[in-house]
Structure formats: C-alpha cells, structure tokens
Amino acid sequence: MEKRTVDVAIIGAGTAGMVAYQRVRKLTDKVVLIEGGHYGTTCARVGCMPSKLLIAAADNAHQMQLGELFGVSAGDIRIDGKRVMERVRSERDRFVASVIDSVEKFPDAHRMEGHARFASPNRLVVDGNVEVEAGRIIIATGSRPNVPGFLKDAKDRLVVNDDIFEWQDLPDSVAVFGPGVIGLELGQALSRLGVRVRMFGVGGSVGPIQDETIRNYALKTFNEEFPLDPDSDVKKVERVEEGVAITFESGNAGATTETFDYLLAATGRRPNVDGLDIQNAGIELDKKGGPLFDPHTLRCGQSHIFIAGDANNSLPLLHEAADEGRIAGDNAGSYPDVRTGLRRTPLAVVFTDPQIATVGLTIHQVDERCRGCFAVGEVSFEDQGRSRVIGKNRGLLRVYGEHGSGLFMGAEMFGPAAEHIAHLLAWSAQRRLTVTEMLEMPFYHPVIEEGLRTALKDLNRNLSIGPAPEEGCTDCGPGV
Numbered sequence: 001m002e003k004r005t006v007d008v009a010i011i012g013a014g015t016a017g018m019v020a021y022q023r024v025r026k027l028t029d030k031v032v033l034i035e036g037g038h039y040g041t042t043c044a045r046v047g048c049m050p051s052k053l054l055i056a057a058a059d060n061a062h063q064m065q066l067g068e069l070f071g072v073s074a075g076d077i078r079i080d081g082k083r084v085m086e087r088v089r090s091e092r093d094r095f096v097a098s099v100i101d102s103v104e105k106f107p108d109a110h111r112m113e114g115h116a117r118f119a120s121p122n123r124l125v126v127d128g129n130v131e132v133e134a135g136r137i138i139i140a141t142g143s144r145p146n147v148p149g150f151l152k153d154a155k156d157r158l159v160v161n162d163d164i165f166e167w168q169d170l171p172d173s174v175a176v177f178g179p180g181v182i183g184l185e186l187g188q189a190l191s192r193l194g195v196r197v198r199m200f201g202v203g204g205s206v207g208p209i210q211d212e213t214i215r216n217y218a219l220k221t222f223n224e225e226f227p228l229d230p231d232s233d234v235k236k237v238e239r240v241e242e243g244v245a246i247t248f249e250s251g252n253a254g255a256t257t258e259t260f261d262y263l264l265a266a267t268g269r270r271p272n273v274d275g276l277d278i279q280n281a282g283i284e285l286d287k288k289g290g291p292l293f294d295p296h297t298l299r300c301g302q303s304h305i306f307i308a309g310d311a312n313n314s315l316p317l318l319h320e321a322a323d324e325g326r327i328a329g330d331n332a333g334s335y336p337d338v339r340t341g342l343r344r345t346p347l348a349v350v351f352t353d354p355q356i357a358t359v360g361l362t363i364h365q366v367d368e369r370c371r372g373c374f375a376v377g378e379v380s381f382e383d384q385g386r387s388r389v390i391g392k393n394r395g396l397l398r399v400y401g402e403h404g405s406g407l408f409m410g411a412e413m414f415g416p417a418a419e420h421i422a423h424l425l426a427w428s429a430q431r432r433l434t435v436t437e438m439l440e441m442p443f444y445h446p447v448i449e450e451g452l453r454t455a456l457k458d459l460n461r462n463l464s465i466g467p468a469p470e471e472g473c474t475d476c477g478p479g480v
C-alpha cells in the first residue's frame with residue numbers, strides 16, 4: 001500500500017474542507033485534501049445555487065401574473081420547462097466550474113481523490129490503496145438526503161434534490177414529502193412553474209419556524225397556493241403505471257388516492273460520518289454515532305480530530321460551514337494550540353415567497369434564557385406602506401426582547417424582503433443592541449424597514465420602555 005505522512009489531512013473538499021485547507025496551508029505545507037466524490041461542493045452542485053436558480057425562474061413567472069394587480073398585462077404567460085431547466089443547469093455549471101477552478105489551483109501534492117476511512121486515530125486509508133498518516137485530521141464530509149423506507153415504494157419515481165436539477169423538462173405533478181427548508185423552496189418553485197404540487201409533513205412543523213403565530217400565518221399562506229398538510233396521515237405509496245399513487249387521509253373526504261409523476265423526498269439530511277469507520281477514530285460518539293465536539297473549537301473531545309460543516313449535524317448552512325472550516329483549519333494547523341473561534345449570531349433565510357427568516361434565539365430559547373421575562377413586538381405587512389405599493393403585503397414579523405435590560409434577543413419573520421431585514425436584525429443582535437438603540441438608527445421612507453421599526457416600537461412598549469406607538473404616526477409617512 002502506498003504511504004504518505006502529513007501534518008493535517010482533511011476529508012471532504014466541500015465548502016468546509018476547502019476553507020479549512022486554505023487556513024491550514026498558511027501554517028504547513030504538509031497537508032492533504034481528500035475528496036471521495038466530485039469536486040464542486042454541495043452548495044454549487046445540488047444545493048444553494050441550483051435551488052435559487054429554479055426559484056428565480058418561478059419568481060419571474062409569479063411576478064408576471066402579479067402584473068394584473070398593477071393593470072400591466074403580460075398576455076398569455078408560457079412556461080417553457082425545457083428552457084427553465086436549461087438555464088438552471090447552465091448557470092449551475094458556471095458556479096461549479098468556478099469552484100473546480102479554485103481546487104485545480106491547489107498543488108497536486110495537496111490533493112487526493114478517493115474515499116477515506118479511519119484505520120486508527122492517526123491513520124486514514126483512501127480507496128483501500130493509500131495510507132495517510134496524519135498528525136491532525138479534519139472531518140468535513142458533508143451530508144446527504146435521508147429518505148424514510150416507505151418512500152422507496154415510489155421506486156424509480158422517487159427523487160431527491162440532486163435529481164431535480166438534472167431534469168430536462170418540468171413534470172406535470174410532484175408530491176413533496178417534508179415541508180422543511182428544501183421541500184418548501186423547491187415545492188413552491190415547482191408549483192409557481194405550473195407543476196401540480198401536494199406537500200406532506202409529519203409532526204406539524206413548517207420550515208424552521210418555531211413561533212406558532214408565524215407558523216400558522218405561513219401555513220395558511222402556502223395553502224392558498226398548493227395543499228400542504230404539515231401533519232399528514234399517509235397510508236400508502238405505490239408505483240403505478242402513470243407514476244406514484246399516494247393514499248392519504250384527507251379531512252372529511254377520508255382516504256384519498258392521488259397520482260403524481262414524481263415523489264420528492266425532502267425529509268431531512270444525514271451527516272456523512274457513517275462511511276468513515278469512525279469507531280476506529282478513538283473519539284467519543286453520541287447516540288446516533290456522530291462525534292461529540294466543541295462548537296467553538298470544532299475539536300472532538302481532547303483529540304487531534306476536528307469536525308466542520310454539515311458533517312457535525314449542528315448548523316447545516318453554507319456560511320456556518322465556511323466559519324467552521326476556518327476555525328477547524330486554524331486549530332488543526334496550530335495544534336496543540338487550540339483556540340475558540342468566532343461564532344456569529346444565528347441567521348437563516350428560506351427563499352420562499354414570502355421569505356422566512358430566523359435570527360438570534362428562537363422564542364422558546366428566549367423564554368428559557370430570560371426565565372419568562374421577555375416581551376414580543378409584532379408587525380403585520382398587510383397594511384405596511386412599501387409592501388402594499390409593490391404588491392407584496394403578506395406576512396408577519398415578531399421580535400423578542402428581554403425585560404429589564406431591553407436587549408434585542410431574536411426574531412422570526414415570514415414576509416417581504418426578509419433576507420434583508422434578517423441581516424439588520426442579526427447585526428443588531430451580534431452587537432448586543434437594545435431595542436431603544438435599534439430605534440435610534442435611521443429609517444428611510446417609504447421602505448419595508450419601516451415595518452421593522454413598527455415592530456420594534458411595539459416591542460419597546462411591551463417591554464415598558466417606550467411609549468405606545470401613535471396611531472397614524474406623525475414622524476413617519478403613511479402605511480408604516
């Protein structure tokens with residue numbers, strides 16, 4: 001067996017692995033980045049980017065229909081599924097190519113292709129024919145779709161996110177299992193592109209939403225576009241001649257069978273640690289077999305092994321994978337000098353329409369942290385000036401603050417421009433601003449951020465800090 005000795009071995013050349021590599025490389029030249037699949041990252045290949053490309057097509061179709069509201073008619077709107085999918089793939093390929101370009105700039109000696117497994121705490125075997133002896137190891141192996149067994153009865157009509165982006169044309173109908181982040185984004189986009197969609201969930205959750213008031217609003221809104229049962233009772237999934245027949249309980253109608261071209265499983269993701277022979281790594285594992293690790297150093301116990309990105313199943317988001325790759329890379333490079341790295345305020349955005357955003361602590365975490373001493377401020381966007389002007393007046397924002405300190409703690413939003421409002425809120429939370437300090441910031445008119453101001457004023461009043469918001473506020477224009 002061929003043998004190599006390095007200071008640091010990184011398993012997985014996704015976002016976390018590539019960022020880790022760049023950090024390690026500043027500290028040692030004896031590093032190897034091992035990739036068992038394709039270069040290009042999950043984000044660019046089958047994740048963030050192609051999903052946003054499909055959503056962009058759907059947004060355009062929807063915006064054209066919205067034209068009627070303004071007296072602007074686009075005539076008959078035609079959706080050419082082949083061209084939609086062609087653009088998704090060609091733009092996706094550009095993103096993937098630019099990642100591959102970066103990888104190819106890494107010296108050959110630093111790159112190895114093959115599937116790595118632990119033979120011992122310091123030894124990896126790659127594809128069974130290369131042995132890598134490493135002083136430190138970073139696990140950055142990402143995650144993959146987790147498909148419950150009964151969905152496999154859909155046989156060749158069962159698809160996951162990876163498959164959708166390879167479609168040459170749009171199908172007529174898709175049953176989406178899992179109204180989580182992927183299911184909502186892809187399901188709504190397909191629906192807006194003319195595909196018949198029905199969504200099935202379990203347990204009642206809608207995306208990452210924790211605040212019941214926002215959840216109920218979002219659920220009602222999505223149901224105006226396509227049927228979404230967040231706690232469905234599915235009796236049977238069967239591959240039939242025309243596609244997949246799904247039998248489910250449907251309210252008063254009782255057991256109902258509906259047939260779809262495809263079944264999309266968007267039922268969560270599982271970390272790629274099960275194929276690593278992790279039992280040979282000499283680290284402590286949790287009940288599910290995932291390594292126990294410190295989220296501030298990414299170190300597994302007191303070992304020389306670090307775990308970053310989706311592989312650690314903690315915050316499966318792109319910017320978190322990059323941050324974790326940076327921290328793990330710095331620490332593996334400078335080991336045994338292991339330091340706490342910068343973790344940022346939690347921030348997540350779901351690119352539905354309206355968008356969903358979560359910032360800082362959830363309402364349940366705020367309740368626990370403040371021992372019940374917190375207040376909520378709220379704004380509806382239904383009558384918010386700018387939102388009405390642009391015909392995007394749907395949604396709610398709820399902001400949470402601590403009694404006494406007046407600190408802003410977190411927020412959830414389902415509404416227009418949530419991706420932007422969420423950044424203002426996350427930056428405020430990270431700077432540990434009080435609600436009063438946030439209200440001292442400038443707000444232009446007429447903008448959606450005026451809705452944020454209304455929610456913050458409501459919160460300050462409920463914290464017994466500010467006055468009650470004035471009816472028809474005089475320092476701001478109409479419809480704030």
Ligand SMILES: Cc1cc2nc3c(=O)[nH]c(=O)nc-3n(C[C@H](O)[C@H](O)[C@H](O)COP(=O)(O)OP(=O)(O)OC[C@H]3O[C@@H](n4cnc5c(N)ncnc54)[C@H](O)[C@@H]3O)c2cc1C
Nearest residue numbers: 012014015016036037042047048116142309310316317318
């Ligand atoms: C449909 C979809 C949409 C998404 N949209 C967003 C979004 O809008 N915003 C956002 O923030 N996040 C989004 N995400 C999440 C984001 O894509 C991930 O959090 C991020 O890509 C994880 O990066 P990573 O480096 O941990 O893993 P990856 O990029 O998956 O890298 C892991 C690498 O490890 C390799 N590997 C695995 N096992 C081995 C082994 N044993 N040996 C060698 N190599 C191995 C894999 O082949 C892979 O290349 C989305 C995800 C999906 C699926």
Ligand SMILES: NC(=O)c1ccc[n+]([C@@H]2O[C@H](COP(=O)([O-])OP(=O)(O)OC[C@H]3O[C@@H](n4cnc5c(N)ncnc54)[C@H](O)[C@@H]3O)[C@@H](O)[C@H]2O)c1
Nearest residue numbers: 178179180181182183200201202266267268269316349350
């Ligand atoms: N915009 C973004 O940032 C973005 C977009 C896509 C994905 N992601 C990341 O990828 C992760 C994975 O996304 P995901 O949507 O696969 O997972 P998820 O955990 O968000 O959602 C999974 C959903 O499937 C449901 N479910 C589980 N078993 C089911 C069953 N048998 N039948 C019906 N429903 C079932 C769950 O209740 C949940 O609602 C997300 O947590 C997120 O971090 C982020």
